[in-house]
Amino acid sequence: MADHLTKGMARNIYYGGSFTFLLLLFGLSFHTLRELPERDYRETMTEAVATGKEVWENNDCIGCHSLMGEGAYYAPELANVFDRRGGGDERAFRGFLQGWMSVQPLAAPARRKMPQFNLTAEEIDALAAFLIWTSRINDNNWPPNIEG
Amino acid sequence: MKFHSQAVAKPYFVVALVLFFGQVLFGLIMGMQYIDGDFLFPQIPFNVARMVHTNLLIVWLLFGFMGASYYLVPEESGTELYSPRLARVTFWTFTVAGVATILGYLLLPYAELARLTQNELLPTMGREFLEQPTIIKIGIVAVCLSFVFNIGMTVLRGRKTVITMILMTGLVGLAVFFLFAFYNPSVLTVDKFFWWWVVHLWVEGVWELILAAILSFVLIKVTGVDREVVEKWLYVIVAIALISGLIGMGHHYFWIGPGEYWLWLGSLFSALEPLPFFMIVMFAFKMVKQSRHQYHNRAARTWALGTAVMAFLGAGIWGFLHTLAPVNYYTHGSQITAAHGHLAFFGAYAMIVLAIISYAMPIMRGRPHGNPPSAQRWEIAGFWLMTLSMVGIALALTVAGAWQIALQRLPKAGEALGFIATQEKIIPVYWAREILGALFFLGLVCYLISFFVGRSKQTVGTESLAKSRLPQIAALPALESK
Ligand code: HEM
Ligand code: HEM
Numbered sequence: 001m002a003d004h005l006t007k008g009m010a011r012n013i014y015y016g017g018s019f020t021f022l023l024l025l026f027g028l029s030f031h032t033l034r035e036l037p038e039r040d041y042r043e044t045m046t047e048a049v050a051t052g053k054e055v056w057e058n059n060d061c062i063g064c065h066s067l068m069g070e071g072a073y074y075a076p077e078l079a080n081v082f083d084r085r086g087g088g089d090e091r092a093f094r095g096f097l098q099g100w101m102s103v104q105p106l107a108a109p110a111r112r113k114m115p116q117f118n119l120t121a122e123e124i125d126a127l128a129a130f131l132i133w134t135s136r137i138n139d140n141n142w143p144p145n146i147e148g
Numbered sequence: 149m150k151f152h153s154q155a156v157a158k159p160y161f162v163v164a165l166v167l168f169f170g171q172v173l174f175g176l177i178m179g180m181q182y183i184d185g186d187f188l189f190p191q192i193p194f195n196v197a198r199m200v201h202t203n204l205l206i207v208w209l210l211f212g213f214m215g216a217s218y219y220l221v222p223e224e225s226g227t228e229l230y231s232p233r234l235a236r237v238t239f240w241t242f243t244v245a246g247v248a249t250i251l252g253y254l255l256l257p258y259a260e261l262a263r264l265t266q267n268e269l270l271p272t273m274g275r276e277f278l279e280q281p282t283i284i285k286i287g288i289v290a291v292c293l294s295f296v297f298n299i300g301m302t303v304l305r306g307r308k309t310v311i312t313m314i315l316m317t318g319l320v321g322l323a324v325f326f327l328f329a330f331y332n333p334s335v336l337t338v339d340k341f342f343w344w345w346v347v348h349l350w351v352e353g354v355w356e357l358i359l360a361a362i363l364s365f366v367l368i369k370v371t372g373v374d375r376e377v378v379e380k381w382l383y384v385i386v387a388i389a390l391i392s393g394l395i396g397m398g399h400h401y402f403w404i405g406p407g408e409y410w411l412w413l414g415s416l417f418s419a420l421e422p423l424p425f426f427m428i429v430m431f432a433f434k435m436v437k438q439s440r441h442q443y444h445n446r447a448a449r450t451w452a453l454g455t456a457v458m459a460f461l462g463a464g465i466w467g468f469l470h471t472l473a474p475v476n477y478y479t480h481g482s483q484i485t486a487a488h489g490h491l492a493f494f495g496a497y498a499m500i501v502l503a504i505i506s507y508a509m510p511i512m513r514g515r516p517h518g519n520p521p522s523a524q525r526w527e528i529a530g531f532w533l534m535t536l537s538m539v540g541i542a543l544a545l546t547v548a549g550a551w552q553i554a555l556q557r558l559p560k561a562g563e564a565l566g567f568i569a570t571q572e573k574i575i576p577v578y579w580a581r582e583i584l585g586a587l588f589f590l591g592l593v594c595y596l597i598s599f600f601v602g603r604s605k606q607t608v609g610t611e612s613l614a615k616s617r618l619p620q621i622a623a624l625p626a627l628e629s630k
Contacts, residue, residue, distance in 0.1 A: 007376075010383035011310075018390040025394045028413070032406045033338065039405055040337040050334035057274025057332075058262045063195020068404045069481030070340065071276050074182070074194050076567040077481065105190065112185035112568065115193050117259070134336055140411065142403035144478060145561045147570075 039138040052130025055123045064114070066148075068139055074112060077148025082135040084146050094128045101127075149511050151222040153229035158512045159239055160215030161505045165596065167208035167246070168498070172589055174201040179582040183575055192254070199253050199279045205493065206277065207246045212501030213322075213358055214238075217299050217315060219508045220365045225306025230298050238294045245287045249280055271332055275343060278329050285329055292323040310379040314386055315361035321354030337405035348397045351492070352421060352463075356389040359500050360428065363455060366507050367432060370449045372440035381431050385424045392420035399471045403480055411473040418471045422464030425496075432456035445510060445518030447527040447598075451503035454535055458495025466491050466542065478557055483574075484549030491542040494534075502531075502595075509599075520602035527598035533591025540584040548577040 036042070056062070061078070062071040068079040076084075085100075086093025101124050105113040119127070149155065178197045180187040188197075222229045229235060252261050258274070265281035267273045272282045280288070296319050303312045328345040364378050398414025432453055443449060466488040470479040479485065506527065510519045518524065556570040565573070 005380065005384070007310075007380045007383065010380045010387070014314075014383045014387040014390075017387050018394070021391050021394040025397070028395070029341070032341065032401075032410075035407050036335075036337050036341070036405055039407065040335065042335065045335065053334055053336060053339075054268075054271060057271060058259045058267065060195050060199070060258045060274050060279060062274065062276050063198050063258075063279070064193075066481040067336075068340070070404065071481070072195065072198055073481060073483060073486055074178075074198075110184050110186055112181070112194070112571070113189045115190055130336075137337060137405050139403045139405060140408060142477060142480060144557045145559070145564050147556050147561070147564045147566055 041133075041136055044136070045133060046129060048126045048129035049133045050130075051123075052126035052128070052133075055119065055127050056130060059117050059119075067134065068137070069142060075114065077143060078131060079134050079137075079139070080143065080146060080148055082132045084148065086132075090128075090132060093132065094125060097128045097131075098124050149516075151228050153232040153235075154219050154222050154508075155512055156229065156232050156235040156239070157215040157219035157508060159236075160211045160218065161509055163239075163243055164208045164211035164215065164501060165505070167204045167211065169592060169596070170250075171201055171204035171208065172585075172592055174198075174204065176582070176585050176589060179578065179585050182571075182578045183582065196253055196258070199258075200250055202277055203253070203279060204250065205498075207242075209497050209501060211242070212497075212505070213319075213362075214242075214295055216358075216362045216501065216504040216508075217295070217319065219504065219512075220362065221299050221302050221312055221315070222306075224309045224312045224365070225302055227302060227306035230301035230305065234294055234298050238291050238298070241287065242291045245284055245291070249284050252281070253279070270330065272330055275332070275339070277347060278343070282330075285326075289323070289326065292326065296320060296323050309375070310382055311361045311364050311375075314357050314382060318354045318357030318361060321357070322350065325349045325354065340404045341401070341406065344397055344400045348400055349394075351497070352393045352396060353390060355497060356393065356424065357386050359455075359459070359496055360386050360389070360424075362500050362504050363428065363432070363452060366448065366452045366503050367435045369507060370443045370445065370452060371435045371438065372443070373435045373438050374440075377438075378431075378435070381427070385427045385431070388420070388427070389424040392417050392423065396421050399473075399476065402473050402476055415472045419468065421471075422460070422468050425460040425464035429456045429460045443518075445507065445524070447524045447531070448503065448507040448518065450528055450531055451499060451506045454531060455496070455499040455503050458491070458499055458535060458538075460495075461539070462488065462491030462493070462495035462542070466546075478553050479549065482549045482552050482557075483545045484553075487542045487545035487549060490545065491538060494538045499535075519598065523598045523602040525598075526594050526601050530591045530593075530595025530598060533594060534588055535591075537584045537588035537591060541581055541588065544577050544581040544584060548574050548581070551577065 061067075064072050064075040065078045066073060067077070069077065082088065082090075082093050085096050098121065101117065101119055104116050174197050177188060177192060178194060178201060181189070181194050181197065218229060218235055256264070258279075261281060262268075262273050265273075265283050267282060270282050272285055273279060278285075299319060300316060303316055325346055328342045331339075331342050333339055360382055364382050367373070368375055368378060394417075395413055396418035398410040399418040401410040401414055433456070436449065436453060470476050470484050470488065510516075519527065551574050552570055555565045555573060556567060557564065559565075
């Protein structure tokens with residue numbers, strides 16, 4: 001093959017090929033962005049979900065936890081913590097999260113620690129709303145089981 | 149050194165190595181926290197150590213890429229750098245911003261840092277790898293713009309080679325895709341979708357162009373092989389990298405919301421991504437076999453070949469290992485991901501920066517034919533210690549990941565162990581990782597010692613000149629200027 005291929009041809013494959021596939025990526029992305037609202041149930045997103053995401057980011061929860069499998073691998077996956085710790089019951093989960101956040105860090109020696117963030121009850125409630133909404137996104141059935 | 153202005157690269161390389169040292173220290177801290185949750189808690193919570201570790205990594209690699217560009221572009225273009233002064237200003241801006249960011253992470257609670265830097269005006273913080281305050285991100289854009297402008301003007305002014313053209317596309321892409329770091333909509337699925345436009349399109353896209361360009365430059369220099377041979381293959385390699393890598397981004401869209409067709413597209417295209425890495429290995433060894441001159445900087449050649457092999461291992465093999473959707477369903481976000489992340493980042497990007505430093509630094513320090521053999525011995529010892537320890541770390545993390553999946557993900561709900569219970573079982577493997585990490589650190593120390601070994605004026609050149617290798621040495625500069 002090496003002899004048939006000239007440098008000029010190779011260059012054209014580089015610029016032409018990359019550009020073509022970049023356009024293809026744009027097209028696919030456009031389609032995905034239009035389809036996403038149905039897969040993440042955008043209409044159920046409340047103000048609290050958006051606030052919850054801000055609290056999530058301002059405290060860098062992703063620095064220890066994964067969310068939908070992305071982030072750090074030091075602490076439990078949280079996209080399905082609503083199902084794991086709340087059993088799918090919103091009131092139960094909100095109660096759990098208030099309790100959980102207030103007792104950190106746990107006193108168990110050598111166990112991995114989660115810091116105390118001193119969040120207000122409203123902030124924790126927003127976090128709960130965010131995690132509940134996230135748990136319902138259609139993610140092609142990941143993770144394999146409830147342990148995350 | 150053919151042009152005075154190439155010397156602006158030196159401080160970039162020095163700072164890169166200092167930050168690399170810091171990165172590894174924080175890696176070791178986290179490695180301990182994996183074993184003992186009370187280690188340095190609450191002084192340095194895990195997430196803070198992680199931010200410092202990964203941000204230092206990215207910043208030192210950027211310093212390395214910048215140093216590499218400032219060094220090689222004038223030489224390739226056959227002209228002085230457009231503005232050495234701008235390069236120095238950029239250097240200080242970037243250094244001060246980088247140090248301030250790391251201190252901010254370490255000294256303030258993250259929420260306080262977000263408040264102080266007014267994150268609410270344009271929220272961009274709190275996402276993996278993109279933890280920097282918004283104002284710092286704006287600074288990074290300014291630094292990148294000034295850097296790309298400076299390099300671009302130099303390229304425009306001089307001879308345009310394939311290496312500089314590919315490097316330029318890579319650098320422009322780096323700057324452009326970073327802009328997606330500023331897009332952080334409150335809809336998590338859209339946020340995640342575009343987060344990968346920074347992270348994936350960097351490491352599996354435009355950075356590969358930068359890697360290929362720097363590696364070609366170093367290989368041409370250490371082998372004396374004609375650049376005509378290199379150029380065609382370089383185009384083919386980067387073409388395949390982008391063609392497979394752009395849609396290959398789909399392997400990150402499996403489980404974060406986007407539709408099912410990404411399972412097919414992502415698996416298919418990303419399965420091709422190892423190909424360019426494989427071609428780089430073939431091409432590097434072919435060039436070294438065809439070496440036209442006996443080159444005295446053995447260390448630089450070792451790094452160049454090592455980069456090719458380790459990039460293929462980390463990105464190609466370890467990437468392919470978990471890239472097909474049915475496999476990734478189980479490995480996603482496990483220690484397997486960490487194994488691949490470490491081997492790929494080290495093998496491809498850390499090593500290419502160390503390769504160009506190994507080639508260029510002696511020249512900038514007035515040792516045109518490389519460091520004295522005593523220094524090279526330390527450097528090559530560092531090479532092997534770091535490389536082999538990193539392979540060990542990746543193997544340990546792969547075992548940890550497989551074990552994690554077996555305990556936590558494969559069993560049905562009810563029988564599966566919880567996350568923390570699983571992690572506690574794996575602790576022996578985390579000990580192995582930590583010990584290998586300590587060996588890696590030792591390798592890094594050997595490597596750094598090599599800079600201080602051998603009298604400053606005693607170089608391979610002068611030593612072997614004395615041994616009457618005169619004609620060969622005299623031929624070197626002529627070949628190098630090709
Ligand atoms: C040698 C000692 C090192 C140790 C003990 C270490 C340890 C760690 C740990 C514990 C994490 C966090 C994993 C998690 O999220 O739970 C991490 C992340 C990371 N480290 Fe290291 N590290 C070391 C060196 C390095 C080096 C040399 C590089 C690259 C040149 C590197 C690149 C990374 C990357 C890219 C991540 C993010 C991984 C991901 O998100 O999947 N590390 N490291
Ligand atoms: C030098 C190039 C590469 C580097 C530096 C690199 C680095 C990384 C890092 C750091 C992550 C973790 C991201 C996160 O924290 O979420 C990752 C994920 C991933 N990489 Fe790579 N990678 C490279 C090339 C490749 C290639 C060529 C492939 C495929 C053949 C690949 C396949 C994957 C997959 C499938 C994941 C997702 C893992 C998961 O589901 O958790 N990578 N890569």
